[in-house]
Amino acid sequence: QPCPLCPQIAPPTLLLYVDAGKDTMVKRLLKRGETSGRVDDNEETIKKRLETYYKATEPVIAFYKSRGIVRQVSGSVADASTLQPHSLGLV
Numbered sequence: 001q002p003c004p005l006c007p008q009i010a011p012p013t014l015l016l017y018v019d020a021g022k023d024t025m026v027k028r029l030l031k032r033g034e035t036s037g038r039v040d041d042n043e044e045t046i047k048k049r050l051e052t053y054y055k056a057t058e059p060v061i062a063f064y065k066s067r068g069i070v071r072q073v074s075g076s077v078a079d080a081s082t083l084q085p086h087s088l089g090l091v
Helices: 022-036 043-066
Strands: 015-019 070-074
Parallel strands (some): 015 070
């Protein structure tokens, strides 16, 4: 079951999936690594983390897509206005 807490709370009615794409995420995380102080913020480790993330989240996203509650938006744009509620069709 994708949502172990759903029986204790209300089931989700919307899943907002902000997808920036793998290349964009690697670039952003490498940039973050310049100031994070983490010694493992390198490209190889970041790519492994992203693979783990995608393996864990893709089945959950697919499950909720099948229920028609996923709204996918691009996270690769620098303009935060694309994430405003009216731009997402949430208002």
